[in-house]
Amino acid sequence: MKTDEIRAKNDHELRFELDKSKKELFDMRFKSATQALQSPARIRELRRTIARLNTVLHERALGVRGSEAR
Numbered sequence: 001m002k003t004d005e006i007r008a009k010n011d012h013e014l015r016f017e018l019d020k021s022k023k024e025l026f027d028m029r030f031k032s033a034t035q036a037l038q039s040p041a042r043i044r045e046l047r048r049t050i051a052r053l054n055t056v057l058h059e060r061a062l063g064v065r066g067s068e069a070r
Contacts, residue, residue, distance in 0.1 A: 018053045
């Protein structure tokens with residue numbers, strides 16, 4: 001997910017995406033420990049998406065980048 005797409009969403013949608021991404025990352029890590037993954041690069045992509053989501057939520061909480069309707 002690109003940063004522009006993330007910034008276009010409101011806080012509630014971002015928290016939902018964050019929870020969904022964290023669950024998917026957990027599942028991917030568990031599968032990687034027990035079997036071979038079809039796409040191991042997906043773990044890296046998920047980690048970066050989670051970091052982007054956290055960054056945007058934190059910026060909005062601090063009022064750095066403009067606030068979205070909460």
